[in-house]
Amino acid sequence: KQEVTQIPAALSVPEGENLVLNCSFTDSAIYNLQWFRQDPGKGLTSLLLIQSSQREQTSGRLNASLDKSSGRSTLYIAASQPGDSATYLCAGLSGNTPLVFGKGTRLSVIA
Amino acid sequence: DADVTQTPRNRITKTGKRIMLECSQTKGHDRMYWYRQDPGLGLRLIYYSFDVKDINKGEISDGYSVSRQAQAKFSLSLESAIPNQTALYFCATSDGIEVTSTGELFFGEGSRLTVL
Secondary structure (H helix, E strand, C coil): CCCEEEECCEEEEECCCCEEEEEEECCCCCCEEEEEEECCCCCEEEEEEEECCCCEEEECCEEEEEECCCCEEEEEECCCCHHHCEEEEEEEECCCCCCEECCCEEEEEEC | CCCEEEECCEEEECCCCCEEEEEEECCCCCEEEEEEEECCCEEEEEEEEEECCEEEECCCCCCCEEEEEECCEEEEEECCCCHHHCEEEEEEEECCCCCCCCCCEEECCCEEEEEC
8 A cells, every 4th residue: 555755744944945855655666646735725736747657857946756666756946935835745646546645745935 | 717626615514414515627537536634634535436436435434425426526425514524625636547648636626614
């Protein structure tokens, strides 16, 4: 059964800093890994989807990587801005079962 | 218009009342899901459906039921609401994991339910 862990649970950085959010998963036979952003009280917005055949995906200042052998994915945010403050969740899809979510990392970017 | 629409967006009700949360999608996906989110507990899966004739329990299905009325519609019911069902509820959809699809998950905006 897939399990997904995100560490740390919360992170605070000064504006302009580059940062990395971590996601670990237990089932290396992962079909895809998806990163989401959630603002307080709002829905989840899909940021990046990495298929099992891919190593990374990029969108603007965001870059997500996937290493199946080590069971890790990272979300890199370049030149962080206060508007990046949100909770970031990763979720892994393995086989014909629903996605399994981590509990998220709450990011605060301080101006 | 949103691809995944949830109604109502906010609801306050009393203990013992029956509540239905509705979800509709225009993405043409076969798979639909209901999650609840509580502070500190993350997203937990209540029920999911991989096609119109398929209904599966998630990790916290007790006290809930669902109906898949059509490919585009998936409703969640609380037969007799209780205060610990106060939470933010999300509907989501995805396509499958066939060669031509990605399995990407898309969420609705959420339904905030308060049970007094």
